[in-house]
Amino acid sequence: LLAEVNGHSLGTDAQSREPLRGDLQNFLGGETLLHQLDDLTKVNPVTLETVLRCLQARYMTDTFYTNAGCALVALNPFKPVPQLYSPELMREYHAAPQPQKLKPHIFTVGEQTYRNVKSLIEPVNQSIVVSGESGAGKTWTSRCLMKFYAVVASSSTSWESHQVAERIEQRILNSNPVMEAFGNACTLRNNNSSRFGKFIQLQLNGPRAQQMTGAAVQTYLLEKTRVACQTSSERNFHIFYQICKGASADERLQWHLPEGAAFSWLPNPEWTLEEDCFEVTREAMLHLGIDTPTQNNIFKVLAGLLHLGNMQFADSEDEAQPCQLMDCAKWSVKTLASLLQLPRDTLLETLRIRTIKAGRQQQVFRKPCSRAECDTRRDCLAKLVYARLFDWLVSVINSSICADPNAWTTFIGLLDVYGFESFPNNSLEQLCINYANEKLQQHFVAHFLRAQQEEYAVEGLEWSFVNYQDNQSCLDLIEGSPISICSLLNEECRLNRPSSAAQLQTRIESVLAGRPCLGQNKLSREPSFIVVHYAGPVCYHTAGLVEKNKDPVPPELTRLLQQSQDPLLKVLFPTNPKENSQEESSGQSRAPVLTVVSKFKASLEQLLQVLQSTTPHYIRCIKPNSHGQAQTFIREEVLSQLEACGLVETIHISAAGFPIRVSHQNFVDRYELLRRLRLRASSGLHSPSHAKGHSKGPPPAKEATLQSLLQDILHTLPILTRAAATLGEPVEARPAPVRCGRTKVFMSDSTLELLECGRAQVLEQCARCIQDGWRRYLHHKQERQRRAAVLIQAATRSWLTRKHIQRLHTAATIIKRTWQKWRIRMASLASEELDGAEEQHLSQDPRSLSSTPLPLVQNRLLGAIIRLWPLGLVLANSAMGVRGFQRKLVVRACLQLPSGGPSSYAVQTAQHDQAGITSIRALPQGTIKFHCRKSPLRHADICPQPSPCSVTGFNQILLERHRLIQV
Numbered sequence: 001l002l003a004e005v006n007g008h009s010l011g012t013d014a015q016s017r018e019p020l021r022g023d024l025q026n027f028l029g030g031e032t033l034l035h036q037l038d039d040l041t042k043v044n045p046v047t048l049e050t051v052l053r054c055l056q057a058r059y060m061t062d063t064f065y066t067n068a069g070c071a072l073v074a075l076n077p078f079k080p081v082p083q084l085y086s087p088e089l090m091r092e093y094h095a096a097p098q099p100q101k102l103k104p105h106i107f108t109v110g111e112q113t114y115r116n117v118k119s120l121i122e123p124v125n126q127s128i129v130v131s132g133e134s135g136a137g138k139t140w141t142s143r144c145l146m147k148f149y150a151v152v153a154s155s156s157t158s159w160e161s162h163q164v165a166e167r168i169e170q171r172i173l174n175s176n177p178v179m180e181a182f183g184n185a186c187t188l189r190n191n192n193s194s195r196f197g198k199f200i201q202l203q204l205n206g207p208r209a210q211q212m213t214g215a216a217v218q219t220y221l222l223e224k225t226r227v228a229c230q231t232s233s234e235r236n237f238h239i240f241y242q243i244c245k246g247a248s249a250d251e252r253l254q255w256h257l258p259e260g261a262a263f264s265w266l267p268n269p270e271w272t273l274e275e276d277c278f279e280v281t282r283e284a285m286l287h288l289g290i291d292t293p294t295q296n297n298i299f300k301v302l303a304g305l306l307h308l309g310n311m312q313f314a315d316s317e318d319e320a321q322p323c324q325l326m327d328c329a330k331w332s333v334k335t336l337a338s339l340l341q342l343p344r345d346t347l348l349e350t351l352r353i354r355t356i357k358a359g360r361q362q363q364v365f366r367k368p369c370s371r372a373e374c375d376t377r378r379d380c381l382a383k384l385v386y387a388r389l390f391d392w393l394v395s396v397i398n399s400s401i402c403a404d405p406n407a408w409t410t411f412i413g414l415l416d417v418y419g420f421e422s423f424p425n426n427s428l429e430q431l432c433i434n435y436a437n438e439k440l441q442q443h444f445v446a447h448f449l450r451a452q453q454e455e456y457a458v459e460g461l462e463w464s465f466v467n468y469q470d471n472q473s474c475l476d477l478i479e480g481s482p483i484s485i486c487s488l489l490n491e492e493c494r495l496n497r498p499s500s501a502a503q504l505q506t507r508i509e510s511v512l513a514g515r516p517c518l519g520q521n522k523l524s525r526e527p528s529f530i531v532v533h534y535a536g537p538v539c540y541h542t543a544g545l546v547e548k549n550k551d552p553v554p555p556e557l558t559r560l561l562q563q564s565q566d567p568l569l570k571v572l573f574p575t576n577p578k579e580n581s582q583e584e585s586s587g588q589s590r591a592p593v594l595t596v597v598s599k600f601k602a603s604l605e606q607l608l609q610v611l612q613s614t615t616p617h618y619i620r621c622i623k624p625n626s627h628g629q630a631q632t633f634i635r636e637e638v639l640s641q642l643e644a645c646g647l648v649e650t651i652h653i654s655a656a657g658f659p660i661r662v663s664h665q666n667f668v669d670r671y672e673l674l675r676r677l678r679l680r681a682s683s684g685l686h687s688p689s690h691a692k693g694h695s696k697g698p699p700p701a702k703e704a705t706l707q708s709l710l711q712d713i714l715h716t717l718p719i720l721t722r723a724a725a726t727l728g729e730p731v732e733a734r735p736a737p738v739r740c741g742r743t744k745v746f747m748s749d750s751t752l753e754l755l756e757c758g759r760a761q762v763l764e765q766c767a768r769c770i771q772d773g774w775r776r777y778l779h780h781k782q783e784r785q786r787r788a789a790v791l792i793q794a795a796t797r798s799w800l801t802r803k804h805i806q807r808l809h810t811a812a813t814i815i816k817r818t819w820q821k822w823r824i825r826m827a828s829l830a831s832e833e834l835d836g837a838e839e840q841h842l843s844q845d846p847r848s849l850s851s852t853p854l855p856l857v858q859n860r861l862l863g864a865i866i867r868l869w870p871l872g873l874v875l876a877n878s879a880m881g882v883r884g885f886q887r888k889l890v891v892r893a894c895l896q897l898p899s900g901g902p903s904s905y906a907v908q909t910a911q912h913d914q915a916g917i918t919s920i921r922a923l924p925q926g927t928i929k930f931h932c933r934k935s936p937l938r939h940a941d942i943c944p945q946p947s948p949c950s951v952t953g954f955n956q957i958l959l960e961r962h963r964l965i966q967v
């Protein structure tokens, strides 16, 4: 009935399911094929039933991620799958040329966003909205994505910057355990349920490098009531259990937490969860810059809150007297006062006595509170401290991980928000959570469905409109102006009038009557109203709604905390008069009140503004069963989640439409280089036709060129398709789905992939061309350098050789000249000596002849020889004839040598006097010394240097032969 009120079209699917079932079976060809489908848009026909079967088949084969058009469906494995999140796999997705071709994974989304940021296509900033119900795996997914970015977006430039990036990444990752310890709790649906929403902005540093330089965390709507109020099967925030279980003996003593102590705000302490790891939290806090004394201070305050919970009040018999403390609570008050460093009496008074200012003079009245009021004030004190502590922690984390505004230019936002909630008893918290989910659903719808269709219409493209579920009417009911549920709640707070739950119900029903998404729960005894959300109807009880919306903080409580001497509480509650007056006015004047709803609405709008300025990506987390069991797929539960996240409509629209659209200019800028393919393929193609839907007059010149460029690029698509087919890639035979609108180009994922592939090819060719040119240039340069070097070497060598030869030549000339001079001198000396000897001989001859009584025959013979010396020479050399002394005599006579003593001449004759005279030498007339020096000349080894002290005679060779002259 409620589904009909809402206008849900589920019936259409349900009806169409039956007749198609047989065909479907044929088409699917069994479950085995179904689990191989990576994309739910490929399930044919797209119905909840087939999608469900596909998801189930995949889940059973441990395939947890499936694409659903533009979104990714993540099924919670409920078991550790370490190989699915290993750093190696992260790097594989990061390094893949086309990660979308790998198996669907959150890393595909992570890598896609990272590449989008790098590509600088507007909008550059990216956001990933992780949604799903409690326990579906949102926090897990966000954590994995952060780890992914920490791995891939780390610096590789220098060692130092790498270290800095690693430190920042470590800090960002360390923020998770701290925030989870303080903001997560064990609930019925999830042992580690985030009790706050968070948007993490991962800051990247530059258009090209894109390293993670920091992060900023924004939190939403912490469930602070949990500090003071937990249902029986749930727990308080993890941190309370961590300090109770993990504190050392010393710390227990300091924090007054004796072993086994019972605290009423610490239900189910015996449960052991892996989240109860105190050491991990402390370590992470330390890394975030929260030193041990500050940590101890925090834990001391938290221990104080546990003691505050044990403060039980007894009913007062006399209304004029404040409530008494129960006996068991007296020790708690003392401990609390000492832990929070508060004056005990002031503490008790503040909790039990209300001060009211009234009258023109603002007179102060003191009124003892009832027991219930005392309890409320106590709870309020705990919530106030815990909420401030949580906000302070977030600000400390931010100051530790946030980068300098100049150090980052782009960001990837990760939104992890609580999923849609519907319990038997829903209150303001659920209203806010479901309101946020409505807003996000609208963003999703606006982004992918309505905007898509409207844009087609604006762009002049024909498109068969898909009916989609618009939740605007639901949002109008919750937050619309001038009258809506929120405005009514705020008005009640502002008027500050006493109104019962029933009155509020009546008011809502009467004022908002006729709204399509408002319903009544006639079966409920409690005053309530129903809101038909996109995910289903939810019944909200009106009791306590206004009070929760007011979230009143009695000013006395703040003043009390400002009196604390505890260093941490002094920071959390500074004595700021401005703040005081604000809080006081919020409690007691009629100025506009900052209610929970109005604060939440403002932060939600801010968040949506950020989301709208980014390219969104969606991860829909699905919980296969509510028991947290692996390998268990409960169809009904999954079905309701698929309905709740509007997945089927997404699949429809993604399959039918063009999820990618790029402005003409951007398209041309990016793909203009593809025209080279066309020019290469054929230079004489017909001129491109104009796009469908272009009915305007002749466009201006610039536009005309843009259009022609655009068409040129689009005409390369068949070439690209053919090229992909020849490469053996699975491409469809029909033309790639693409349309050209008035200002944008619309295309499918496959077309984008084709274009990107072509672009990569052209770029590769260009790179090769540049490389070739560069190598050629380098080669030529090296060749020129080599030739020049050879030339220089040759010239140098020839110059050196010439110089060398010149030197040798000069030396040889000098030697030659000296040698010649020496020869001449020697010759002249010899001739002088010979001349002198001859003259002496001739002058002495008559005397010697007369003085020496030679035999007559001998004298005659000598005279004959002198006259006939040639004949004598022949005789002396002949083998026959004169011998021995005679022969020498003949020779001497022939040569007219003086016939003095043998000391003047040495005449050597051949052995046995057979071969005549071999040499006649003038014997030296004293000592002859030859000074030899090695000459550089090859043939002038001996350079007799005339030395004044060495040559005192001569050794002229008069006749020398090696072979005897045979006469």
Ligand SMILES: Nc1ncnc2c1ncn2[C@@H]1O[C@H](COP(=O)(O)OP(=O)(O)OP(=O)(O)O)[C@@H](O)[C@H]1O
Pocket (backbone or CB within 6 Å): 076, 077, 078, 079, 080, 081, 132, 133, 134, 135, 136, 137, 138, 139, 140, 141, 190, 191, 192, 193, 194, 195, 417, 418, 419, 621
């Ligand atoms: N991919 C996964 N692999 C293994 N276990 C997972 C995975 N995703 C989730 N889980 C398990 O499911 C539990 C719930 O996941 P998680 O805390 O992320 O849910 P949630 O959607 O954030 O819930 P809540 O909205 O309550 O915070 C985790 O504690 C973990 O045990």
